[in-house]
Amino acid sequence: MKEGAPAEAGRALAGSDADALPTVTDEALMTAYAGGDATAFDALYVRHKGALYRYFKRQLNDAEANDCYQALWEKIINNRDRYQPDGPFRSYLFTIAHNVLMDHFRRQGGIAGVTAGVTARATSGAQETDPDSLPSQGSEPHVISERTELRKKLHALILGLPAHQREAWLLRQETDFSTADIARVTGTSEEGVKSRLRYARDKLKQGMARYVS
Amino acid sequence: MSRKTESDRNESDKKPEDQSDWIDELYAEGQDELPPPALDARIQAAARSEVRRPWYLSPGRLTTLATAASLVLAAMVIYYVPEDPPAPTSDADQASNTAESPAPARQANTEVQPNLSTESLRLSEQELRPTAAPQADIAGSRAMARSPEPAAAPMESKKAERFRAVTDELAVIRAEEMRENQPADPAGLVGASADAAAAARLAELCGPLPGTAETRSLNTDAVDWYLSVIDAGSDQRYWRCQDGAWIELAEPVFETPSVEQ
Numbered sequence: 001m002k003e004g005a006p007a008e009a010g011r012a013l014a015g016s017d018a019d020a021l022p023t024v025t026d027e028a029l030m031t032a033y034a035g036g037d038a039t040a041f042d043a044l045y046v047r048h049k050g051a052l053y054r055y056f057k058r059q060l061n062d063a064e065a066n067d068c069y070q071a072l073w074e075k076i077i078n079n080r081d082r083y084q085p086d087g088p089f090r091s092y093l094f095t096i097a098h099n100v101l102m103d104h105f106r107r108q109g110g111i112a113g114v115t116a117g118v119t120a121r122a123t124s125g126a127q128e129t130d131p132d133s134l135p136s137q138g139s140e141p142h143v144i145s146e147r148t149e150l151r152k153k154l155h156a157l158i159l160g161l162p163a164h165q166r167e168a169w170l171l172r173q174e175t176d177f178s179t180a181d182i183a184r185v186t187g188t189s190e191e192g193v194k195s196r197l198r199y200a201r202d203k204l205k206q207g208m209a210r211y212v213s
Numbered sequence: 214m215s216r217k218t219e220s221d222r223n224e225s226d227k228k229p230e231d232q233s234d235w236i237d238e239l240y241a242e243g244q245d246e247l248p249p250p251a252l253d254a255r256i257q258a259a260a261r262s263e264v265r266r267p268w269y270l271s272p273g274r275l276t277t278l279a280t281a282a283s284l285v286l287a288a289m290v291i292y293y294v295p296e297d298p299p300a301p302t303s304d305a306d307q308a309s310n311t312a313e314s315p316a317p318a319r320q321a322n323t324e325v326q327p328n329l330s331t332e333s334l335r336l337s338e339q340e341l342r343p344t345a346a347p348q349a350d351i352a353g354s355r356a357m358a359r360s361p362e363p364a365a366a367p368m369e370s371k372k373a374e375r376f377r378a379v380t381d382e383l384a385v386i387r388a389e390e391m392r393e394n395q396p397a398d399p400a401g402l403v404g405a406s407a408d409a410a411a412a413a414r415l416a417e418l419c420g421p422l423p424g425t426a427e428t429r430s431l432n433t434d435a436v437d438w439y440l441s442v443i444d445a446g447s448d449q450r451y452w453r454c455q456d457g458a459w460i461e462l463a464e465p466v467f468e469t470p471s472v473e474q
Binding site for chain 1: 234236237239240241242243244245246247248249252253255256257259260261263264265
């Protein structure tokens with residue numbers, strides 16, 4: 001798809017169903033949606049909804065995550081006319097997600113206040129001392145349930161990380177972003193991102209160590 | 214599944230993209246969590262209704278239309294609302310005005326023009342006199358014709374007062390935010406140079422500096438400062454002198470805070 005040709009992109013995608021669009025780039029889909037093709041938005045939404053939803057879900061409670069997730073897509077929809085495909089769409093998407101998250105924290109009284117409350121919720125859920133060894137991934141029901149429990153504990157620990165570390169770690173997990181990409185999305189330096197990732201990983205390992213032999 | 218030990222020091226030599234981790238694997242197993250279907254439906258319905266909306270009713274267009282409409286109305290008000298008609302003058306005044314009006318032109322090159330100033334004074338007096346001719350003015354418009362300035366002044370001063378109040382309040386909030394975000398800086402390092410004198414001040418305030426002269430580094434900039442220590446075989450650690458003791462930072466904070474994100 002050529003850039004700067006939204007009308008052509010719209011015509012090319014019009015009438016296609018979402019199944020026929022996996023080879024179309026995100027940028028072309030967004031340009032097509034800006035040109036009036038709702039099918040393009042559906043394809044775009046299906047591609048990115050999981051990562052974005054989990055990005056918010058791992059940092060907020062359910063209601064707040066749903067609100068922020070919806071606010072993000074409202075911004076995408078309302079600003080479709082201003083979209084310029086001058087960079088990767090995923091970076092554009094997660095930059096808006098980051099801004100929505102920061103706006104939410106500001107309304108809640110700043111990152112420090114929110115983190116304290118989140119930490120309290122997280123640590124209260126991760127206090128169990130269960131010295132089971134880390135079960136290997138398998139299909140047996142008891143193994144699956146143990147893995148599920150471990151994942152819940154991991155999610156609780158993630159929620160208890162400092163906000164900046166948590167966000168950097170989640171962006172690394174949910175996207176294919178490099179440290180440079182994460183730095184651009186979060187408005188910080190690459191060195192800062194590397195340190196945050198390192199600290200986050202170390203804290204999560206320390207926290208999970210009590211659950212594994 | 215093999216599980217890496219805590220010898221993550223070796224991993225720091227690898228590129229981040231090459232590091233696999235059992236934590237990452239455990240997290241990845243839960244990456245099938247999706248938003249509730251009702252939320253999906255709501256968002257996709259909103260997206261569809263936006264593109265079905267006429268182009269001139271999209272949010273961006275509406276703002277542009279409203280702005281354009283405001284400008285057009287303002288232009289109409291400026292150009293089409295008639296100005297206050299000049300106050301009617303008596304025949305004697307009109308005759309003297311006619312006689313005197315050429316005078317300033319003749320006298321312009323020779324002397325100061327007292328006639329002009331007299332004429333303008335007379336005209337201003339006439340403007341200030343209430344109109345003698347019967348007019349279908351309501352009381353409000355007559356009051357406006359007499360003294361347009363005082364009627365507008367109270368509204369303008371109220372707006373200015375409100376604006377000042379909001380600006381002052383914002384300034385207070387910003388100042389509070391700046392104070393909250395200020396790092397502890399007993400040695401006055403923010404905005405200063407990280408030299409031996411600064412290190413000596415820190416030692417006096419909080420005791421011996423962590424690390425050694427070879428492994429530590431004092432970092433300052435316009436808004437923040439910290440001491441970093443890289444011991445052999447370990448990761449970088451960050452410290453700040455606060456309340457008479459060295460406090461290890463949970464995360465390095467060395468970014469210029471943005472005002473608005």
